[in-house]
Amino acid sequence: MRKRIVAGNWKMNMNYKEANNLFEALSKIKISNSTNVIIAPPSIYLSSFKNNNDKIFLSSQNVSNHNNGAYTGEISAEMLSSLDINYCIVGHSERRSYYSENDKLISKKIDALLNYDISPIYCCGELKLDRESQNHQQVVKSQIEEALFHLSKSQIKSVIIAYEPVWAIGTGLTASSEDAQNMHFFIRSLISEKYDSETAQSISILYGGSCKPNNAKELFSQPDIDGGLIGGAALNHKDFSDIIFSF
Ligand code: PEP
Numbered sequence: 001m002r003k004r005i006v007a008g009n010w011k012m013n014m015n016y017k018e019a020n021n022l023f024e025a026l027s028k029i030k031i032s033n034s035t036n037v038i039i040a041p042p043s044i045y046l047s048s049f050k051n052n053n054d055k056i057f058l059s060s061q062n063v064s065n066h067n068n069g070a071y072t073g074e075i076s077a078e079m080l081s082s083l084d085i086n087y088c089i090v091g092h093s094e095r096r097s098y099y100s101e102n103d104k105l106i107s108k109k110i111d112a113l114l115n116y117d118i119s120p121i122y123c124c125g126e127l128k129l130d131r132e133s134q135n136h137q138q139v140v141k142s143q144i145e146e147a148l149f150h151l152s153k154s155q156i157k158s159v160i161i162a163y164e165p166v167w168a169i170g171t172g173l174t175a176s177s178e179d180a181q182n183m184h185f186f187i188r189s190l191i192s193e194k195y196d197s198e199t200a201q202s203i204s205i206l207y208g209g210s211c212k213p214n215n216a217k218e219l220f221s222q223p224d225i226d227g228g229l230i231g232g233a234a235l236n237h238k239d240f241s242d243i244i245f246s247f
Contacts, residue, residue: 001036002084002133002201002202002203002204002226003034003036003204003226004035004036004156004204004220004226004227004241004247005035005036005037005038005160005204005206005226005228006035006036006037006038006040006228006230006243006244007037007040007059007087007089007121007160007162007206007228007229007230008038008040008144008230008234008235009040009061009089009230009234010039010040010041010042010061010214010230010233010234010235011042011061011094011107011168012042012136013042013235014041014047014235016044017044018115018178019041019045020045020049021047021050021093022047022235022237023039023041023045023218024050024225026053026056026065026240026241027050027051027052027053027056028053029053029055029241029244031042031055031056031244032055032247033055033229034170034218034247035055035082035244035247036055036056036057037053037055037056037057037123037244038040038056038057038058038059038087039056039057039058039059039213039234040058040059040060040061040121040138040180041201042060042061043075044119046060046080046085046188048230050233052134053232056102057086057087058084058085058086058087058088058145058182058225059085059087059088059121060075060080060086060087060088060118061088061089061092062089062090063075063080063088063090063094063112063113063118063156064076064077064109065105065109065111065112066110066112066139067112068246069185076112077092077112077113077115077116077118078116079117079144080113080116081116081117081118081131084136085118086118086119086186087118087119087160088118088119088120088121088123089120089121089122089123089162089229090106090109090110090113090120090122091103091106091121091122091147091162092166093123093166093169094245096171096211101227102157103142103143103146106122106147107146107147107148107150107233109130110147110151110159112123112150113125114151114155114158115155117158118227119158119160120158120159120160121161121162121206121229122145122147122148122159122160122162123162123164123208123229124147124161124162124163124164124187125140125143125163125165125195125208125209126139126165126167126170127139127166127167128154128166128167131138131165131167133159136165136183137183137186140163140183140186140187140189141186144187144191147192148161148186149194150151153195153199153235154194156195156199156203157199157202157203159203160203160204160205160206161187161203161204161205161206162204162205162206162207162208162229163180163183163184163205163207163208164185164207164208164209164229164238165209165224165247167207167209168208168210169208169210170207170210170232171209171210172210173209173210173246174209174211174212174215175207175212177218177219177221177222177225178213180219180222180225181222181223181225181245184205184207184222184225185197185204185223185224186225187205187224188200188201188203188205195217204226204227205224205225205226206225206226206228206229207219207225207227207228207229208228208229208230208231210232211228211229211230211233211243212233212239212243213233213239213242213243213246214245216228216242216243219237219245220246220247227247228243230243238244
Protein backbone atom coordinates (compact mmCIF):
# COMPACT_ATOMS: atom_id res chain seq x y z
CA MET A 1 0.00 0.00 0.00
CA ARG A 2 1.23 3.50 -0.86
CA LYS A 3 2.05 5.85 2.00
CA ARG A 4 -0.50 8.56 2.65
CA ILE A 5 1.34 11.83 3.00
CA VAL A 6 0.41 15.29 4.19
CA ALA A 7 3.22 17.77 3.58
CA GLY A 8 3.21 21.38 4.79
CA ASN A 9 5.20 24.00 2.90
CA TRP A 10 5.70 26.94 5.25
CA LYS A 11 7.43 29.01 2.55
CA MET A 12 8.99 32.27 3.89
CA ASN A 13 6.64 32.64 6.85
CA MET A 14 6.95 32.91 10.63
CA ASN A 15 9.80 34.08 12.86
CA TYR A 16 11.68 31.41 14.82
CA LYS A 17 9.49 31.57 17.93
CA GLU A 18 6.26 31.27 15.94
CA ALA A 19 7.66 28.46 13.80
CA ASN A 20 9.03 26.50 16.75
CA ASN A 21 5.74 26.85 18.66
CA LEU A 22 3.81 25.48 15.68
CA PHE A 23 6.28 22.64 15.19
CA GLU A 24 6.09 21.68 18.89
CA ALA A 25 2.30 21.73 18.80
CA LEU A 26 2.24 19.54 15.66
CA SER A 27 4.72 17.10 17.25
CA LYS A 28 2.09 16.27 19.86
CA ILE A 29 -0.52 15.11 17.31
CA LYS A 30 -1.32 11.40 17.30
CA ILE A 31 -0.88 10.47 13.65
CA SER A 32 -2.20 7.20 12.22
CA ASN A 33 0.31 4.52 11.27
CA SER A 34 -0.56 4.71 7.59
CA THR A 35 0.14 8.46 7.35
CA ASN A 36 3.39 10.37 7.18
CA VAL A 37 3.55 14.09 7.82
CA ILE A 38 6.29 16.16 6.23
CA ILE A 39 7.06 19.71 7.36
CA ALA A 40 9.10 22.07 5.19
CA PRO A 41 10.01 25.09 7.32
CA PRO A 42 12.43 27.83 6.20
CA SER A 43 15.78 26.04 5.99
CA ILE A 44 17.39 28.22 8.67
CA TYR A 45 15.17 26.43 11.23
CA LEU A 46 15.85 22.86 10.09
CA SER A 47 18.71 22.15 12.48
CA SER A 48 17.05 23.49 15.61
CA PHE A 49 13.65 21.80 15.55
CA LYS A 50 13.50 18.96 18.07
CA ASN A 51 11.50 16.21 16.42
CA ASN A 52 10.21 13.51 18.74
CA ASN A 53 7.28 12.30 16.63
CA ASP A 54 8.23 9.33 14.45
CA LYS A 55 5.39 10.10 11.98
CA ILE A 56 6.77 13.58 11.26
CA PHE A 57 9.66 14.20 8.88
CA LEU A 58 11.48 17.39 7.98
CA SER A 59 11.93 18.69 4.46
CA SER A 60 13.91 21.48 2.87
CA GLN A 61 12.10 23.86 0.52
CA ASN A 62 15.03 24.04 -1.88
CA VAL A 63 18.50 22.68 -2.67
CA SER A 64 21.39 23.66 -4.91
CA ASN A 65 22.06 21.68 -8.08
CA HIS A 66 25.78 21.94 -7.21
CA ASN A 67 27.53 19.63 -4.77
CA ASN A 68 29.64 22.27 -3.01
CA GLY A 69 31.80 25.31 -3.64
CA ALA A 70 31.53 29.04 -4.33
CA TYR A 71 27.75 29.39 -4.60
CA THR A 72 26.90 32.10 -2.07
CA GLY A 73 23.61 31.59 -0.28
CA GLU A 74 23.00 28.09 -1.56
CA ILE A 75 22.42 24.88 0.44
CA SER A 76 23.71 21.52 -0.79
CA ALA A 77 22.17 18.06 -0.62
CA GLU A 78 25.17 16.94 1.45
CA MET A 79 24.40 19.66 4.03
CA LEU A 80 20.77 18.53 4.26
CA SER A 81 21.87 14.92 4.55
CA SER A 82 24.28 15.80 7.37
CA LEU A 83 21.26 17.10 9.32
CA ASP A 84 19.28 13.89 8.59
CA ILE A 85 16.77 15.73 6.41
CA ASN A 86 14.83 13.13 4.41
CA TYR A 87 12.87 15.24 1.90
CA CYS A 88 13.23 18.34 -0.26
CA ILE A 89 10.65 20.20 -2.36
CA VAL A 90 11.79 20.90 -5.94
CA GLY A 91 10.04 22.45 -8.93
CA HIS A 92 7.55 24.49 -6.90
CA SER A 93 5.73 26.95 -9.16
CA GLU A 94 7.04 29.89 -7.10
CA ARG A 95 10.63 28.80 -7.86
CA ARG A 96 9.73 28.28 -11.51
CA SER A 97 8.12 31.71 -11.89
CA TYR A 98 10.13 33.97 -9.51
CA TYR A 99 13.56 32.32 -9.92
CA SER A 100 13.25 31.10 -13.52
CA GLU A 101 13.85 27.46 -12.61
CA ASN A 102 13.16 25.04 -15.45
CA ASP A 103 12.97 21.25 -15.60
CA LYS A 104 16.58 20.95 -16.81
CA LEU A 105 17.82 22.63 -13.62
CA ILE A 106 15.23 20.82 -11.50
CA SER A 107 16.41 17.44 -12.86
CA LYS A 108 19.94 18.29 -11.65
CA LYS A 109 18.60 19.16 -8.20
CA ILE A 110 16.78 15.83 -8.15
CA ASP A 111 20.02 14.01 -9.02
CA ALA A 112 21.89 15.89 -6.27
CA LEU A 113 19.24 14.88 -3.71
CA LEU A 114 19.09 11.23 -4.76
CA ASN A 115 22.90 11.01 -4.43
CA TYR A 116 22.35 11.62 -0.72
CA ASP A 117 19.23 9.46 -0.34
CA ILE A 118 16.96 12.48 0.09
CA SER A 119 13.51 12.04 -1.47
CA PRO A 120 12.57 14.86 -3.83
CA ILE A 121 9.00 16.15 -3.62
CA TYR A 122 8.66 17.09 -7.29
CA CYS A 123 6.01 19.71 -8.05
CA CYS A 124 4.41 19.94 -11.45
CA GLY A 125 1.24 21.53 -12.77
CA GLU A 126 -0.25 23.63 -15.50
CA LEU A 127 -1.05 27.34 -15.74
CA LYS A 128 -4.65 28.57 -16.01
CA LEU A 129 -4.12 29.23 -19.72
CA ASP A 130 -2.98 25.64 -20.31
CA ARG A 131 -6.12 24.30 -18.67
CA GLU A 132 -8.37 26.68 -20.59
CA SER A 133 -6.78 25.57 -23.87
CA GLN A 134 -7.06 21.89 -22.89
CA ASN A 135 -3.27 21.65 -22.93
CA HIS A 136 -2.91 20.68 -19.25
CA GLN A 137 -2.00 17.03 -19.80
CA GLN A 138 0.63 17.88 -22.41
CA VAL A 139 2.26 20.44 -20.08
CA VAL A 140 2.41 18.03 -17.13
CA LYS A 141 3.62 15.21 -19.39
CA SER A 142 6.57 17.25 -20.59
CA GLN A 143 7.42 18.39 -17.02
CA ILE A 144 7.45 14.78 -15.81
CA GLU A 145 9.46 13.55 -18.79
CA GLU A 146 12.10 16.28 -18.55
CA ALA A 147 12.59 16.21 -14.80
CA LEU A 148 12.13 12.54 -13.96
CA PHE A 149 12.41 10.17 -16.88
CA HIS A 150 16.21 10.02 -16.87
CA LEU A 151 15.98 8.26 -13.49
CA SER A 152 16.36 4.52 -13.00
CA LYS A 153 13.43 2.48 -11.71
CA SER A 154 14.83 2.33 -8.18
CA GLN A 155 15.56 6.08 -8.21
CA ILE A 156 12.08 7.16 -9.32
CA LYS A 157 10.57 5.04 -6.54
CA SER A 158 12.15 7.51 -4.06
CA VAL A 159 10.37 10.48 -5.64
CA ILE A 160 7.11 11.92 -4.36
CA ILE A 161 5.15 13.79 -7.02
CA ALA A 162 2.96 16.77 -6.14
CA TYR A 163 0.44 17.78 -8.78
CA GLU A 164 -0.19 21.46 -8.17
CA PRO A 165 -2.24 23.32 -10.79
CA VAL A 166 -0.64 26.77 -10.65
CA TRP A 167 -4.01 28.53 -10.87
CA ALA A 168 -5.05 26.82 -7.61
CA ILE A 169 -1.99 27.72 -5.50
CA GLY A 170 -2.81 30.34 -2.88
CA THR A 171 -5.88 31.47 -4.83
CA GLY A 172 -8.69 29.71 -2.98
CA LEU A 173 -9.55 27.92 -6.24
CA THR A 174 -9.25 24.14 -6.00
CA ALA A 175 -9.27 21.57 -8.77
CA SER A 176 -12.44 19.50 -8.58
CA SER A 177 -11.78 16.07 -7.11
CA GLU A 178 -12.66 14.62 -10.53
CA ASP A 179 -10.17 16.83 -12.44
CA ALA A 180 -7.47 16.17 -9.83
CA GLN A 181 -8.09 12.41 -9.94
CA ASN A 182 -7.94 12.46 -13.76
CA MET A 183 -4.56 14.17 -13.70
CA HIS A 184 -3.18 11.86 -10.97
CA PHE A 185 -4.33 8.84 -12.97
CA PHE A 186 -2.70 10.33 -16.08
CA ILE A 187 0.62 10.88 -14.24
CA ARG A 188 0.54 7.32 -12.88
CA SER A 189 -0.15 5.99 -16.40
CA LEU A 190 2.87 7.89 -17.78
CA ILE A 191 5.09 6.27 -15.13
CA SER A 192 3.59 2.86 -15.82
CA GLU A 193 4.30 3.20 -19.56
CA LYS A 194 7.88 4.38 -19.03
CA TYR A 195 8.75 1.99 -16.16
CA ASP A 196 6.12 -0.56 -15.15
CA SER A 197 2.86 -0.83 -13.29
CA GLU A 198 4.47 -1.93 -10.01
CA THR A 199 6.69 1.17 -10.05
CA ALA A 200 3.75 3.45 -10.89
CA GLN A 201 1.63 1.94 -8.12
CA SER A 202 4.38 2.48 -5.54
CA ILE A 203 4.77 6.24 -6.06
CA SER A 204 2.82 8.67 -3.86
CA ILE A 205 1.17 11.47 -5.85
CA LEU A 206 -0.02 14.41 -3.75
CA TYR A 207 -2.49 17.13 -4.67
CA GLY A 208 -1.62 20.78 -3.95
CA GLY A 209 -3.54 23.98 -4.54
CA SER A 210 -5.82 25.55 -1.91
CA CYS A 211 -6.30 22.22 -0.14
CA LYS A 212 -8.21 23.02 3.08
CA PRO A 213 -10.02 21.09 5.83
CA ASN A 214 -13.31 21.47 3.92
CA ASN A 215 -12.09 19.85 0.68
CA ALA A 216 -9.28 17.52 1.81
CA LYS A 217 -11.55 14.56 2.59
CA GLU A 218 -13.08 14.45 -0.86
CA LEU A 219 -9.74 14.95 -2.62
CA PHE A 220 -7.97 12.31 -0.50
CA SER A 221 -10.74 9.77 -1.12
CA GLN A 222 -9.84 9.59 -4.83
CA PRO A 223 -8.02 6.38 -5.76
CA ASP A 224 -4.89 8.05 -7.17
CA ILE A 225 -4.62 10.94 -4.69
CA ASP A 226 -2.30 9.88 -1.88
CA GLY A 227 -2.44 13.07 0.18
CA GLY A 228 -1.62 16.73 -0.16
CA LEU A 229 1.04 19.39 -0.34
CA ILE A 230 -0.40 22.20 1.73
CA GLY A 231 0.64 25.87 1.69
CA GLY A 232 -1.57 28.41 3.48
CA ALA A 233 -3.46 25.91 5.65
CA ALA A 234 -0.17 24.42 6.90
CA LEU A 235 0.49 27.61 8.88
CA ASN A 236 -2.49 27.00 11.14
CA HIS A 237 -2.35 24.19 13.69
CA LYS A 238 -6.05 23.35 13.59
CA ASP A 239 -6.39 23.51 9.80
CA PHE A 240 -3.29 21.40 9.22
CA SER A 241 -4.29 18.82 11.86
CA ASP A 242 -7.77 18.59 10.35
CA ILE A 243 -6.21 17.93 6.94
CA ILE A 244 -3.96 15.22 8.46
CA PHE A 245 -7.09 13.56 9.84
CA SER A 246 -8.93 13.76 6.48
CA PHE A 247 -8.07 10.30 5.15
C1 PEP B 1 1.72 25.39 -2.37
O1 PEP B 1 2.28 26.48 -2.34
O2 PEP B 1 2.37 24.35 -2.66
C2 PEP B 1 0.31 25.32 -2.06
C3 PEP B 1 -0.36 24.22 -2.33
O3 PEP B 1 -0.23 26.46 -1.50
P1 PEP B 1 -1.76 26.66 -1.03
O4 PEP B 1 -2.16 25.45 -0.25
O5 PEP B 1 -1.72 27.89 -0.20
O6 PEP B 1 -2.57 26.81 -2.28
